[in-house]
Amino acid sequence: MDNKWFTISVYSENHVGLLNRISGIFLKRHINIESLNVSKSEIDGVSKFTIVVFTTENWTQKIVAQIEKQIEVIKAFYHTDEETIFQESALFKIASNLLFDERQIQNIIKESNSQIVTVSREFFVLAKTGRRGEIDEMYQDLKPFGIMQFVRSGRIAVTKAEMQITALLKEFQTN
CATH class of the missing domain: 3.30.70.260 (ACT domain)
Structure with a gap:
């Protein structure tokens, strides 16, 4: 089997x-x-x-x-x-300057249908709900920019x- x-x-x-x-x-x-x-x-x-x-x-x-x-x-x-x-949820913490300086980050947010949960001077937090593969893909897209923290829920x-x-x-x- x-x-x-x-x-x-x-x-x-x-x-x-x-x-x-x-x-x-x-x-x-x-x-x-x-x-x-x-x-x-x-x-x-x-x-x-x-x-x-x-x-x-x-x-x-x-x-x-x-x-x-x-x-x-x-x-x-x-x-x-x-x-x-089924679904999973994930939170991504990213440095705030990237939100404004990197157009690619804005594209990732839009294309992934994620949401900005909070923005501060030092960081912003993105929330993504979806299948495991969708969250993995977003992780790989954001990784080159530097992910300060990442957490995902169980299914x-x-x-x-x-x-x-x-x-x-x-x-x-x-x-």
């Missing part, structure tokens, strides 16, 4: 130590977590982990099965990139198909 990008969605109760145990599942299998985001979900009191891995479907299935064995985990799913809608994703987690939770609540 070939390696592919998979997005693993984990719905869980919000408990201390769960993230450590979940990351340990990947560590034991020598699978790198490429991206990780934890947030509230659409269900009150339930957290959602969005984990991105580059591995085989077989390994992804095994990981999801192990994650679901954690007591606090309600349900875990995995999806391919084709089955999800956030929703599935194209309806997720059955809400119905599943309602079923548990009525029993």
Whole structure:
């Protein structure tokens, strides 16, 4: 089997130590977590982990099965990139003089559909939301001018198909 990008969605109760145990599942299998985001979900009191891995479907299935064995985990799913809608966000801190002195910087901002978040005498900050490749491309475009700081978020994703987690939770609540 070939390696592919998979997005693993984990719905869980919000408990201390769960993230450590979940990351340990990947560590034991020598699978790198490429991206990780934890947030509230659409269900009150339930957290959602969005984990991105580059591995085989077989390994992804095994990981999801192990994650679901954690007591606090309600349900875990995995999806391919084709089955999800996803984005990342990034912030770029650049020296302010470049904004005015380098026409190329203005072109990069316009062509990348990024936004200027703040401007000060010393620096300005650009925000870019998009796919990983778009952010990587903007990074490469800005790198020759000098990036003072760079940070990117983990992937956030929703599935194209309806997720059955809400119905599943309602079923548990009525029993």
